[in-house]
Amino acid sequence: MSELPRWFELGVRVPVGWCELVAEALGAKFAHGVAFGAPSLASEPLPEGVELVRVYAADGRGARELAASAREVLDGLAAATEAPELAGLDVAVRELPPEDFARSWEKRWKPFRIGRLAIVPPGSKRPLRAGDRPLFLEPGGAVGTGRHTTTRSCLRALQRRIRGGERVLDAGAGNGVLAVAAVLCGARSAVAFDNDPHALPYAEKLAADNGVAEACDLRAGGFEVLAEHERAFDAVFANIYADLIQRYSPELASRLAPGGWFVFSGCHRDHRSATEAAILAAGLAIEQRASTGRWDTYAGRRVR
Ligand SMILES: C[S@@+](CC[C@H](N)C(=O)[O-])C[C@H]1O[C@@H](n2cnc3c(N)ncnc32)[C@H](O)[C@@H]1O
Incomplete structure (x- = not known):
């Protein structure tokens, strides 16, 4: 029986507005799925003006090697764009247990909040903050x-x-x-x-x-x-x-x-x-x- 791949999540905190570019660059390198935002509405809020880009990678190497390889991609992107916003971005890598991976990448679209709108999948029974208005949006398409x-x-x-x-x-x-x-x-x-x-x-x-x-x-x-x-x-x-x-x-x-x-x-x-x-x-x-x-x-x- 072949050995199961090891799965990792690479998290990069990126100034808002630069997420798509970072996601594209890391996605092209690792090509196993990208998500934006904190893993759940209950997660610690990100600082103002910062978004979390999460990239999923199956790799036989360890977390340290993956982080180095992701940093190389980010350095290349910063150099190519000459955007100060992209200079020195750090990568946090964590290995995912199989069940955690299934939750985080197969359902990789996650609820998020814009102002008082909480954008959640249809039928979601997630507890929301007082004053939130749910906007039910089917991921994908x-x-x-x-x-x-x-x-x-x-x-x-x-x-x-x-x-x-x-x-x-x-x-x-x-x-x-x-x-x-x-x-x-x-x-x-x-x-x-x-x-x-x-x-x-x-x-x-x-x-x-x-x-x-x-x-x-x-x-x-x-x-x-x-x-x-x-x-x-x-x-x-x-x-x-x-x-x-x-x-x-x-x-x-x-x-x-x-x-x-x-x-x-x-x-x-x-x-x-x-x-x-x-x-x-x-x-x-x-x-x-x-x-x-x-x-x-x-x-x-x-x-x-
Ligand atoms: C960036 S998307 C925006 C979609 C959505 N309004 C949003 O904010 O997420 C731009 C949309 O404009 C549509 N579009 C572009 N030119 C158009 C035109 N002349 N008439 C109608 N729709 C057009 C495209 O098909 C596309 O769906």
Whole structure:
């Protein structure tokens, strides 16, 4: 009988915004699964601005050799990006007993919290903190786990601004997480669309799992799915790439009521000046820019 492999978890504390890059680099080297965040909602909270990247590796070598090999990858990444945020990251390695491994990598998507939203799998009976709002999200699927830096940044921004009763528009909705979160946080209704034909069933399931299907009008397609008269939204979200924000800012602004607010993300910082110019030219005021790693998220209002 062949010997069972030894399994290890490599944990790296990474400044928020750089997690995907670190996960990609370590995942490419060890290629057995990556997870973000603390292992459970009950775990010791991480310091502000820091995220935990956990990588799973089966290896015949010991923890010390794995840690050295992971450090080499991280040093290479820091050198290639010249990002000070990635310099000197440390790796903690622990060997997993087989049953621990099965729990931590086969179910590698873990609940996480953004503001008062606790993002948990459907049917979860996990005890939450007082004041938490559960958002039930099925892990997996091609259109998002809700964990991407830009999604989290939008979820944070929209929770800060929502007052209750809003009609919101979510352009490039993916799995509909922003629209559903907005309704859970008090918005009256959401129109959400995405031109990826695979996205709609995920968004429909998310809305149903969260009991907000009736408030969510989910559509497959691009901006053409909006009728001419569908305007005066109280809030507009668009977590799409910088070039699309630049192209669609006038359209997005025209769908907002005067004074209505927006959250735009997915904007690579290399395109910052062109993106900001396009947003301002569309008659929107930028009230906040949150930068996490390579990504900028903008929030503000329609001023004309
Ligand atoms: C980064 S994902 C964001 C998904 C989700 N809103 C979130 O925040 O996690 C961007 C989404 O925009 C969609 N998209 C890109 N261009 C679009 C367009 N012109 N019309 C509609 N959807 C578009 C993509 O298919 C993709 O699902």
